[in-house]
Amino acid sequence: MRRQFDTLGEMIEQFQNDKAVRPPAAGESVAGQVFEGESLILGGDRDPVDVVVRRTKALLRHIKSMAGALRRKGGSDEEARLGRLESDNAMVSLDDGEGR
Numbered sequence: 001m002r003r004q005f006d007t008l009g010e011m012i013e014q015f016q017n018d019k020a021v022r023p024p025a026a027g028e029s030v031a032g033q034v035f036e037g038e039s040l041i042l043g044g045d046r047d048p049v050d051v052v053v054r055r056t057k058a059l060l061r062h063i064k065s066m067a068g069a070l071r072r073k074g075g076s077d078e079e080a081r082l083g084r085l086e087s088d089n090a091m092v093s094l095d096d097g098e099g100r
Contacts, residue, residue: 008048049100
């Protein structure tokens with residue numbers, strides 16, 4: 001898992017720093033060529049944590065849309081926990097490697 005996270009970090013760094021590799025619209029320009037757009041590295045993804053949070057949010061949304069998915073009035077514990085994770089992520093500086 002750690003190796004995958006490091007690989008994702010390297011890809012984001014490459015796209016952020018190399019204008020020849022990264023087209024102006026980042027992954028958005030190829031979104032029509034993939035089955036699920038959430039699989040792309042998007043322009044707003046600052047680091048691997050952003051990617052993981054965004055993809056987890058998309059996965060939870062998909063699971064909730066499935067037939068037979070558990071529906072709880074007022075949301076779910078998972079949604080609340082993911083919301084807290086998103087808020088915490090937004091408050092931690094990109095320079096705080098330990099906090100990220």
